[in-house]
Each structure stands twice: as structure tokens, then as C-alpha cells.
Amino acid sequence: MVAELGHFALILGFVVAILVTIVPLVGAYMRWPGWMRFSETGSNALFLLTVTSFGALTYAFVVSDFSVKLVWMNSHTAKPMLYKITGVWGNHEGSMLLWVLILTLFGAMASWFGNGLPPTLKARILAVQASITTAFMAFVLFTSNPFLRLDPAPLNGKDLNPLLQDPGLAFHPPFLYLGYVGLSMAFSFAVAALIEGRVDAAWGRWVRPWTLAAWIFLTIGIGLGSWWAYYELGWGGFWFWDPVENASFMPWLLAVALLHSAIVVEKRESLKSWTILLAIIAFSFSLLGAFITRSGIITSVHAFATDPERGVFLLLIMGVFTGGALVLYAARASVMEAKGVFGMVSRESALVVNNILLAVSAFIVFIGTMWPLFSEMFFDRKLSVGEPWFNAAFTPIMVLLGLVLPLGAMLPWKRGKLGRVALKLRVGFVLAVAIGALFWAVQTGRSSLGPVGLFLGAWLIAGSATDILSRGRKGEVLNRLRNLPRADWGKAVAHAGLGVTMAGIAGLIAWEQEDIRVLKNGEQFDIAGYTIVLNGVEEVQGPNYLSTMGDVTLLNGTREIATLNPEKRVYPVAGMPTTEAAIDIGFFRDVYVVVGDAQVGGGWAFRTYYKPLANWIWGGAILMAIGGALSLSDRRYRVAAGARQTPSTTVGVAAE
Template identity: 75%
Template sequence: MVTELGHFALVLAFVVAIFQMVVPLIGAHKRWPGWMAVAEPAAHAQFLLTALSFGALTWAFVTSDFSLKLVWANSHSAKPMLYKISGTWGNHEGSMLLWVLIVTLFGATAASFGGGLPPTLKARVLAVQSAIAVAFFAFILFTSNPFLRLAVPPFDGQDLNPLLQDPGLAFHPPFLYLGYVGLSMAFSFAVAALIEGRVDAAWGRWVRPWTLAAWVFLTIGIALGSWWAYYELGWGGFWFWDPVENASFMPWLLAAALLHSAIVVEKREALKSWTILLAILAFGFSLIGTFIVRSGLLTSVHAFANDPERGVFILIILAVFTGGALTLFAARAQAMEAKGVFGMVSRESMLITNNILLAVSCFVVFFGTMWPILAEMFFDRKLSVGPPYFNAAFTPFMVLLGLILPVGAMLPWKRGKLGRTAWSLRYVFLLAVALGVLAWAMQTGRSAMGPVGLFLGSWMVFGALADLWMRSGRGLNRFGRLFRLPRADWGKATAHAGLGITIFAIAGLTAWEREDIRIAYMNQPFDVGAYTLTLTDVQEVQGPNYRATQGTVTADRNGQFEAVLHPEKRQYPVARMPTTEAAIDYQFLRDLYVVIGDKQADGGWTMRTYIKPLANWIWGGCILMALGGLLSLSDRRFRVAAGARKSSTGGVPAE
């Protein structure tokens, strides 16, 4: 009964979405207040109905209702409760229902907090957002119905993919989808503004909070996925340039560009066309990511589905929304005349450079991701584009971005003097150079990557702190003014510092990592760097729904006890799939990472050991970036209503 109720709620939400897509749009065109006003209750009804449907599916997973085909294929009665719940979105159909739930959530949120928006713009934003929901409701109901029943319910299920039975992967998809789908709001604002033919400073204030929220969620989602890959897959890496990793990273890059571009629209009423284009492309790349994951075009450990028919449906959605928006963009280009004038040396120019670097780096990643497919389709050649290409092609853009970021953040609007700003950062530059030289002097026989990464990271971190210090003015009460600065200033500095820390950590880990692969024998110590490790025991252990071979490894350093590690090799009998569980001793400056493999004929065990410096700093930097975004989002100047109260009536009308 609950399942049927969920299915009915999903169909009803689809009907409401169609109503919300059509009626407010006509009302805005005709200037009929009553028709425009229905958008708000419709958005709330659509979200509540979708939430009811998603709740019914979650209940089926929690209660192990194996009469539901989706539950039977992705759950098991012995599975821990956390993974029963996460199994709801650990599959294609359930994850798409989560996707459309978030679409409706953002629509309902815009309806609730967009009271200060002009009625016509609000109606059009909610109508466009509902059009996106209509497309995905249709996709779910016609190709991916999660509520299909089995004629003869089985006794138990087939279990969830063991790789997904992990806390990191339980929370990774919701955060990632909040970022992916959050960009739909920026898209809806962009298309609504194009329909109205009006893009002004007030529009920039309205679109920034939605973009910032999406960017924060994407940052958290990508960081969780990277952390999961680091400790769960057993290969010791945090990023492999996997196509599905790239699918989430590309919208993140464009969202960062959009966020900075919207600042220029708000402050100077410039870059209007570029900002609108970025809003369209950012959501377009989210749809491309959805297509990559669900079409079967590319294979990956992250992929949800490999049904070409579903891929064609998503491709049609991508073509309709992105192509339609770009067509509208071309038709309305004349209505987005820039007002602000600025010099070659100004914060606007630096933000344009920032945008170019982020956008070009995104297309570099896109080319590397799609080139193997294009080569096979058009040239009948099987190619593989791996980390060497991405590292060589992508890294220079990030280095340039890091170099200009502290200077660009401190340049004044409209017109500035590069020499004066650079001189104010002279001590920061000298400190960063000194740290880089110190790292170079301490290392022996290593590459320049570590020292260069330390220089660049220090330059960005201390540059962000210097920016805050300069903003506090002069005088005795400088510290008081420093802590009274707007949260947006603190958020910007925190996010920039977090990026600097992440860049340094990645460079340091890549340059200074130690790896050891060997056959380890019982109670025979072996050295890896400054550590002495000993395999003291291997035993079979029973988990809630798996069996594991668990090793016990003791680690000493300079004769002093350091840690005991328990690497595991698990076997899930229902799914008939093994997984590797790395044992990691986390420390502030390094991780000691141990993986146990198969038993050898002579009684030894395959073992991989890594010493990973600064590994935790990668995710610490990501946390700081997300925290910076949240600090900025909490600034009252960035709230939609606050921006709307300052709305200008002198926008650029359509001709």
C-alpha cells in the first residue's frame, strides 16, 4: 500500500509540475497576477508530493520489501541499517528520484525565500525550474520507474554493491546531487532573465546565493568521493581522473567561474552575457555528467546504469535545455549591454582572467574525458587518456590561477595600480619563497613539485590573510575592525586559503610519497622509510554481511611503538564480490597506509605500504573551501530577500 501511494504521489507531482511549468509562464507574459501567483503553492505541492514518493521508497528499503524489484536488486535483510537507507539512492532509479526531489526542493525554497523578487521574474524562474522537473519526472516514470513490483516476491535480496556499503559513499551522492541540481537554480534565473530581457545588478545579487550554495555542496560531495576512493578502493590514490570524477569536477570549475563572474555583474553591471552563458554551461555540464554516468557510454566504478535507451533520453533533455537556452541567449544578446567600464588593471580584469582560466581548464578536462569516445566513433581507434595527460594539461592553469589570486583579490574596482598592490604583498611573497627554498634544501633527489607547491600554497594562504589585514584599516582598533568585517570577506579569505592548502597538499603528497610492495612473512620486520612494520597475525573475521581476512600489522619508528593496523580483504557472499579495506594510521603530517592482498604459496602475504605526507591536508583544504562558502552564504548581503530589497528598477529592457 505504501509503495502504491509513493507511485501515485510521483505521478501527481508530475501533473503539478506540468501545471507549474505552463500557467505562471503565461501569467508572466500576460501580466496576470493570479496566474503568476499559483507558482508558489504549486512549487510547495510538487516538493511535498515528491518527498512523499521518496519517503515511500525509503520505507520499502528500510523494511526490506522484496516485492519491490528495486529493493530486491539492491538490498538484503542482513545489511546494516545505514546501507539499507543509502541503498535508496545507491542505484539508478532511486538516485534519479533523489535528483528530482532536490530539483523540487530548490524550487520550493526559491518560492519561500523569493518574496522580494519581481513577480514576473519569480514566476518565470519557478516555471523554468518546474520544466526541468517535468523532464526528469518523465524520465523516471517512462524509463526508470522505481516502484515496479515482482509477481513472486523472493525471500531475500541480491544486496547492494559492496563498494557502496561505506559511510563515505552513503553521504557522497546526496551532497553531490545538491550541487549538481543546485546549479539548476542558476540556470532557471538565467533563462528567466533572458525571457524578460533584463540582467542587472539586482539579478547578480539574486543568482549568487544559489550558485554559492551549489558550489559548496559540490565541494563537499567531491571531497567525500575523493576520500572514499582513497581509503576504500585500496590503490592509495585520492583522484584518478576517472570519467565520472571528471563529470562532477567540470561543473565545479564552471560554478566557481560563475560565482566570480556574478560578483562583477552585481558590483559593476559588467560581464552580463558571460555570466548568463556560464550559468547555462554550468548546468549543461551537470546534465553531461548525468549522461556519462547513466548512458553506458563510459564504464566506471561509479557508474549507475549502462542502458543506451536511457542515455538517449538524457541526451534529449540535455539538447532541449542547453540548446534551447543557448538559442535564447543568442536571440537576447543585444539586451545584455554592459554598463561598467574598467581598466586593464582592475579587479574586474583579474576576475575575467580567473574566469578564463577556470573555463579553459574545464574544457581541457572535457576534451580528455570525451576524446577516447570520439576517437573510437569517428576514427575507429581505441585510445586511453589517463592521469599523465590531465596532470600535464590541467596543472598549468591552476598554477596561474594560484599566482594571480592574492593580487586580484586586493586590486580595487574599476582602476588600480598593479605595482602598489604587489608591493603590499611583498612580505607574503618573500615568506612563500623562503618556505619553498627551505623545502628544496631539505629534500634530496626529489622533483621540484613539492617546493613549488609549498610556495604556491603559502602565497595563497598568507595572501588571503594579508587581504583581511589590509581591509581592517589602520589605527589602534585594527583587531576590533578585523573581526567586524563582513562574513563575506572572511568567507572569501577562508575559501582561497583552503584552495591554497589543497594545492600544497596535492603537490607535497605527489612529490614526497613513499611506496613499498612486497611479500610479507609472519613476524619478519621490514622497513619502509623511517618505519619498521611487522605482520604479526592474519585471521578470519565475520562482519554483519561479509567475511574478511584481517591482518594485524605493528608499526614502529626509531624503535618506538607507532601504531597497530588491521587491513582487511572482505568477501560479500550475496553479491559475490571482494573489496579491499585499507588500514590507515592518520596523523597530522602523514598517513601510514597498509593494504593486505592474497596469500602466497610459500605462506607469505602480498602487502602494499604507503607513507603519504599531507594526505589529510587535501580534505582539510576542501573543508575550508566549503566553510568559506558557508560563511559568505550567511552574510545578510547575500540573501535573496536582502538583494531584492535593493532591486533597481532601471534594468535593461528587451528590445
Template identity: 70%
Template sequence: MITELGHFALILAFFVAIVQMIVPLVGAQQRWAGWMAVAEPAATAQFLLVAASFAALTYAFVTSDFSLVLVYSNSHSAKPMLYKISGVWGNHEGSMLLWVLILSLFGAMAAWFGGNLPPSLRARVIGVQASIGVAFLAFTLFTSNPFTRMGVAPMDGTDLNPLLQDPGLAFHPPFLYLGYVGLSICFSFAVAALIEGRVDAAWARWVRPWTLAAWVFLTIGIALGSWWAYYELGWGGFWFWDPVENASFMPWLFAAALLHSAIVVEKREALKSWTVLLAILAFGFSLIGTFIVRSGVLTSVHAFANDPERGVFILGILVFFTGGALTLFAARANVMEAKGVFGLVSRESALVANNILLAVSSFVVFVGTLWPLVAEMAFDRKLSVGAPFFDMAFPPFMVLLGLLMPVGAMIGWKRGKLGRVLKALIPAFVLAVALMGLVWAMQTEKTLLGPVGVFLGTWLVAGAATDLLSRTGQTRDFGRLLRLPRSEWGKSVAHAGLGITMLGIAGLTAWDQEDIRVAQIGQPYAVGAFEIELADVQNVPGPNWFATQGEVIVRQDGAEVARLYPEKRNYPVSRMPTTEAAIDYRFMRDVYVVIGDSQDGGGWVVRTYIKPLANWIWAGCLLMAFGGLLSLSDRRYRVAAGARKSVPAQGVPAE
């Protein structure tokens, strides 16, 4: 009964979304206050109905209602409760319901917190957001219904994919979707502004908090996915340039560009066209990611579905919204005339360069991701574009971006003094060069990757510190730092976080050590500066799996530093094995051990990795997200354009 109510609530949400799409948009066009006022209650009702539907599906998973096809296919009665709950979105249908839930949440939040918006703009934003909801509710109901019943309920389910039965994967999709779908509200603001015929500083102040929130969630989601891949897949890597990884990375790059571009619109009323275009492209690339994940056009270990029919539906959504928005963008180009004028040496120019580097790097990832598909369709050739292409094509843009960021963060608006900024950054540059030279002298393999990464990371961290220090004035009044706006602190913390991530990537990529051997129990062997000994191997049971578990002793300089317990698990219901790496996490390095199969001649296959600075990657990501949250907590974001509340909307009348 509860699942039927959930299905009914989802159908009702679809019809409410249609009303929310049509009535406020017509009301805004005709200046009918009553029709525009429908937007807020409709958005709230849609969210509550979708939330009720999601709660009903969650209840079915928690109670193991195997009469639902989705629960039968993705759950089991012996599964731990955390993975019963995460099983709700650990599949195509349930993840689409989560997508629609977050989509309706952002629409409702625009209604709840959009009191400072002009009524016509708010109505248009909520109406455009509802149109996206209509498309995805239709997709869910007609092609991906999570409430489909089975004729005869089986006694038990077939279990969730074992790779998804992990805490990292339990939290990774919700954060990722909050970022993906959060960019939809930026898209709605852009389209609403184009319809309204006004893009100004007030619009930029309204759109920046939404962009920042989406970027923060996307950062956390990508970091969680990277960390999961590192410790769960047993390969010892943090990023594999998988198509689905790229699908989340491309919108992140565009969101970062949008965030910086909106600053220029707010401060100088320049880059209006570019900022609106970025808002369209950021969500457009989120839709491209959805298409990649769910269409089966590209092979990925992360893909949810391989149904061409669903892929065509999503492709239609992508073409309609992105193509329609770009067409509207071209038609409204005359309303986005820039007002601000700035010199070549200025913060505006630095932010333009920042945007170009981020956008071009995203397009590089896009080309590399989709080129195999293009080659097969256009030239009937099967090609594989892997890590070597991305490792050569992508880093140069990040190197240039890293070099630019400390200078761009400190240079003045309109007309800056480059000499003064470079003089202030001399200590940061000297420190970065010194550490680069030290690393070059100490490393055994003369590779440039490590030293260059250390230089860039140190340059960014020291540059962020220099930026903050410059705010204390010539008298070094550190009390001024406490009075700085939180957005200034957030900017410096986020930039420093990027530097720390670069340091981690450089260390892990340049200096990691790998050892694969058949290890005999009780016979130590050396890996780098460590002595590794396989002490024991035994079989251990789990709640819904059984495992071969090794006991590995790690020694350094003769002293024991860790005992690790790597496992090779087998899930009997799904008949799938997984590798559970054991990791000794330390500040400067990880010792990473994986146990494999037993050998006929005795012994066990053991893979050992020494991973320098591995944790710095995710620490830097969290620091970037924390910087975003600091900026989001700034009072100026909360009040947004309150001063404009009483200004009447100046929309363009219907032709």
C-alpha cells in the same frame, strides 16, 4: 500499499510540474497576477509529493520489501541499517528519484524565499525550474521507475554493491546532487532573466546565493568522493581522472567561475553576457555528467547504468535545455549590454582572468574525458586518455590561477594600483619562496612538483592572511576584522582552503613512498622512516561479510606508533571482494597499509604507503566549503535585492 501510494504521488507530481511549468510562464507573459500566483503553491505541492514518494521508497528499503525489483536488486535483510537507507540512492532508479527530489526542493525554495523578487521574474524562475522537473520526472516514470513490482516476491535480496556499503558513499551522493541540481536554479534564473529582458545588479545579487550554495555542496560532495576513493579502493590515490570524477569536477569549475563573475555584474554591471552564459554552461555540464554516468558511453567504476535508451533520453534533455538556452541567449544578446567600464589593472580584470582560467581548464577536462568517444565515433580508433594527459594539461592553468588570486583579491575596483598591492604582498611572496627553497634543499628526489606546490599553497594562504591584515588599516586596528562582512571572511577562508589543498596534493604526489612485498608474520621490514611488522592474520565475521584481517604494528625510532588492522572482505551474497585499507592518520603524514592474498610459500602480500600531507587535501576542501558557508551567512545575501521589491517588473511583451 505504501509503495503504490509513493508511485501515485510521483505520477501526481509529474502533472503538478506540468501546471507549474505552463501557468506561471503564461501569467508572467500576459501580466496576469492570478496565474503568476500559481507558481508558489504548485512548487510546494510538487516538492511535497516527490518527498512523499521518496519516503515511500525509503520505507520499502528499511522494511526490506523485496517485492520491489529495486529493493531486491540493491538490498539484503542482513545489511546494516545505514546501508539499507543509502541503498535508496545507491542505484540508478533511486538516485534519479533523489535527483528529482532535490530539483523540486530548489524550486520550492525559490518560491518560499523569493519574496524580494519581482513577481514576473519569480514566476518565470519557478516555471523554468518546473520544466526541468517535468523532463526528469518523465525520465524517471517512463524509463527508470523505482516502484516496479516483481511477480513473486523472493525471500531475500541480492545485496548492494559492496563498494557502496561505506559511510563515505552513504553521504557522498546527496551532497553531490545538492550541488549538481543546485546549479539548475542558477540556470532557471539565467533563462528567466533572458525571457524577462533584464540582467542587472539586482539579478546578480539574487543568483549569487544559489550559486554559492550549489558550489559549497558540490565541494563537499567531491571531497567526500575523493576521500572514499583514497581509503576504500586500496590504491592509495585521491583522484584518478575517472570520467565520472571529471563529470563532477567540470561543473564545480564553472560554478566557481560563475560565482566570481556574478560579483562583477553586481558591483559594476559588467560581464552580463558572460555571467548568463556561465550559468547556462554550469548546469549544462551537470547534465553532461548525468549523461556520462547513466548512458554507458564511457567506462567508469562509478557508472550507475549502461542502458543506451536511457542515455538517449538524457541526451535529449541535455540538447533541449542547453541548446534552447543558448539559442535564447543568442536572441537576447541586445538586453545584456554592459554599463560598467574598468581599467586593465583592476579587480574586474582579475576576475575576468580568473573566469577564463577556470572555464578553459574545465574545457581541457571535457576534451580529455570525451576524446576517446569522439575518436571512436569519428576515426574508428580506440584511444585511452588517462592521468598523464590530465597531469600535463590541467596544472598549468591552476598554477596561473594560484599566482593571480592573492593579487586579484586585494586590487581595487575600476582602477587599481598594482604597485601598492604587490608591495603589501612582499612578505607573503618571501615566505612562499623561502619554504619552496627549504623543501627543494631537503627533498631527496629533486622534483619540481613538491617545491612549486609548496610555493603556490603558501602564497595563497599567506596572501589570504595579508588580505585580512590589510583591512586593519595603518594603525593595525584588529577590531576592524570583527566588523568585516562575513563574505570578506568567507573569501579569505576559501582562498586559504584552496592553498592548503594545493599543499596536500603537492606533498602526496611528490613525496609518497610505496612498498609491495610478501610479508612474513613476525618479521619487520623498513619503509621510509618506519618499521612495519605483520603481527598476525585471522578471519573475522561481519554483519553481511567475512574478512581476512591483518594486525600490523607500525614503529618509528623503535617506538610503536600505531596498530593497524587492514582487511580483505568477501560479501557472500553478491560474491564480491573489497579491500579495506587501514590508515594511521597524522597531521604531517599517513601510514597506509593494505593486505592481499596469502602465498603458497608462506606469508601475505602487504602494500604499505607513506602519504605526506594527505589529510591537508580534504582539510582544505572543508575549509573552502566553510568559507562558502561564511559568505552565505552574510546579511547581504539574506536580504538580497530587498530594495527592489517594490519595483515593477519590466519584461518584454510577447511578439
């Protein structure tokens, strides 16, 4: 009965979503307060119904109700409870229900925290959000029903994909979806503003916290996915430019551009047209990601499903919302007239450059991801675009972005003098050059990537510190820093985090060392000044897997640093092996050990990596997320931006 309750709640939610799509739009057009207020009541009801549906599916997984087909296909009684719960979204149908849940959550939050919005705008925002929810509820109900029953019920399940039975990947999808789906709020704000015929500084203030929240979640989700790939897959990499990885990275890049562009709308009432377009395209790329992941049109190790029918449905959703929004965008071009005027050397110009570089980088990733498909469709040629192409095309754009970011962050609004800003940054620039030169000198003729990356990282960190310290006159710095808005601190921390990540990526790629060999018990070898000793390999029984576990000692000279236990697991129910790398984590390096198969002549295959600055990659991502959270906690976002509307406007709407 619980599964039927969840199914019924989803159907009822679909009906409510249709009503919330239509009634508030009519109410806003006719200026009927009651109909407009229905958007809030309906959004809350929609959220509660979706929570009920998702809760029912979760219950089915927790109690191992194998009469539900989805539970039978993705669970097992021997599976640990954590993975029973995360199995809810470790499949296509459940993950799409999670997608709908997050859509309704953001709609409900807009009704809770949007009291300062003009009533007509708020009603239209919630109606647009409900229209997206309607489309995805239809997708779930008609193509991906998670509540289908089996009769008779099997005695046990087929188990979850073993690669997903990991803490890192257990929490990766919810964060990623909070980011993906969170961009729907920016889309709803943009479309509602176009319908309203009003894009102004207040709109820029309203849309920023929603975009910032989505970007924070995307940052955490991408970071978790990268970290999981690093230690779980056993290949030692952190990014493969896989189509599904790219599908999350493109919205992230566009969300960064949207955040910076919205600042210009808020401060100067410029770039309105571009900002609205970014809000539309950013969410469109989220829809593209759903299409890539679930249509089977592009092969990926991360893909959820390969059903063409689902792909066509998702393509239709993407076409309707993206196409409809762009038609409305063209029709409302007159309401997006820029008011602010600024010089060539100004913060506005720097943010335009920032947006151009981010948009170009997203376009590069899009071309590389979709080109194999375009090539096969239009030229009847099968091509692949791999890591070398992405690195060659994408890296120069990021280098340019890293170079201009500290300068642009310190330029004043409207007009400024580049020489004055450069003078303030001279110490940071000299320090960054010195760090890059030092590593260039000691690396003895290797790639220039490492020194250049460390220079950029140091330049961004030093630029962020200089920006903060320059906010007060000598003798007043501490008092001024104490009173700085959290958004300023957030900007500095996020920019510094980008610098840390850049340095980590460059150092890892430039100076990584790899060793592959066969080891017998008691044998040892050296890598990057460390000694690896194999003590033995044994078979271990896990809760729902069998493990071949190595016992490895890591020495620095004669001093023992760590005992490492790399594993090769086999999950009997799923019939699938996984690799569990053993990593000694350090601030400046990782030592990474993977055990392979037993060899015919005796011994075991071992792969060992020395990875300098590896954890700086994820440390930088954490700093970026912290910077975003600091900005989001700024008092200016907590106080309703809608206070800018005049009392007469509110009274007039209520009277009508």
C-alpha cells in the same frame, strides 16, 4: 500499498510539474497576479508529492520489501540499517528519484526565500525550474520506474554493491546531487532573466547565493568521493581522472567561474553576457555528467547504468534545455549590454583572467574525458586518455591561477596600481619563496612539483591573510576585522583552503613512498623512518561479510605509534571482494597499509604507503566549504535583494 502510493505521488507530481511550467509563464506574460502566485503553490505541492514518493521508496528499503524489484536488486535482510537506507540512492532508479527530489526542493526554497524577487521574475524562475523537473520526472516514470513489482516476491535480496557499503560513499551522492542539481537554480535564474529581458546588478546579487550553495555541496561531495576512493579502493590514490570523477569536477570549475563573474555583474554591471552563458553551461555540464554516468557510452567504475535508451533520453533533455537556452541567449543579446567601465589593472580584469583560466581548465578536462569517444566515432580509433595527460595539461593552468589569485583579490574595483598591491604582498611572497626553497634544498634532487606546490599553497594562504589584515589602518585592525562582512572572511578562508589543497596534492605526488612485499607473522620492515611489524592475520565474521584482517604494529624507532587492522572483505551474497585499508592519520603524513592474498610459500602480500600531507587535500576542501558557508551566511544574502526594486514597480504589477 506504500509502493503504489509512492508511484501515484510521482505521477501526480508529473502532472503538477507540467502545470507549474505553463501557468506561471502565461501569468507573467499577461501580468495576472493569481496565475503568477500559482508558481509558489505549485512548487510547494510538487516538493511535497516528491517527498511522499521518495519516502515510500525509503520505507520499502527499510522494511526489506522484496516485492519491489529495486529493493530486491539492491538490498538484503542482513545488511546494516545505514546501508539499507543509503541503498535507496545506491542505484540508477533511486538516485534519479533523489535527483528529482532535490530539483523540487530547490524550487520550493526559491518560493520560500524569494519574497524580494519581482513577481514576474519569480514566476518565470519557478516555471523554468518546474520544466526541468517535468523532464526528469518523465525520465523516471518512462525509463527508470523505481516502483516496479515482482510477483511472487523473493525471500531475500541480491544485496547492494559492496563498494557502496561504506559511510564515505553513503553520503557522497546526496551532497554531489545537491551541487549538481543546485546549479539548475542558476540556470533557471539565467533563463528567466532572458525571458524577462532584464539582467542587472540586482540579478547578480540574487543568483550568487544559489550558485554558492550548489558550489559548497559540490565541494563536499567531491571531497567525500575522493576520500572514499583513497581509503576504500586500496590503491592509495585520491583522484584517477575517471570520466565520472571528471563529470563532477567540470561543473565545480564552472561554478567557481560563475561565482566570481556574478560579483562583477553585481558590483559593476559588466560581464552580463558571459555570466548568463556560464550559468547555462554550468548546468549543461551537470546534465552531461548524468549522461556520462547512465548511458554506458563511456566505461567507468562509477557508472550507474549502461542502457542506451536511457542515454538517448538524457541526451534529448540536455539538447532541449541547453539548445533552447542558447537560442534564447542569442535572441536576447541586446539586454546584456555592459555598463561598467574598468581599466586593464583592476579587480574586474583580474576576475576576467580568473574566469578564462577556470573555463580553459574545464575545457581541458572535457576534451580529455570525451576524446576517446570522439576518436572512436570520427576516426575509428580506440584511444585512452590517462592521468599523465591530464596532469600535464591541467597543472600549468592551476599554477597560473594560484599565482594571480592573491594579487587579483586585493586589486581595487575600476582601476588600480599593481605595484601598490604587490608591495602589500611582499612579506607573503618572500615567505612563500622561502618555504618552496627550503623544500627544494632538502628533497635532494627530486621532482620540482613538491616545492612549487608548497610555494603556491603558502602564497595563497599568505595572500588571504594579507588581504584580511590590510583592511584597517595600524591600530584599527582588530576593530575593522571584527566588523568585516562574513563574505570577506569567507573569501579569505576559501582561498586559503585552495592553497592547503594545492600543497597537499603536490606534497603527496612528489614525496610518496610505496613498498610491496610478502610478510610472515613476526616479520618487519622499514619505510620512511617507520617500522611495520606483522603480528598475524585472522579470519573475522562481519554482519554481512567475511574478513581477512591483518594485525600490524606501527613503530617509530622503538615507540609504538598505532595498531593497524587492514582488511580484505568478501560479501557472500554479492560474491564480491573489497579492500579496507588501515591508515594511521597524522597532520603531516599518513601511513597506509593494505593486506592482500595469502601466498603459496606462506605469508601474505602487503602494500604499504608513506603519504606526506595527504590529509591536507581534504582539509583544504573542508576549508573551502567553510569559506563558502561563511559567505552564504553574510547578512547581505539574508536580506532580500529584491528590496532594490522600486515600490511603484511592485504596486504596478499587483494592480495589473
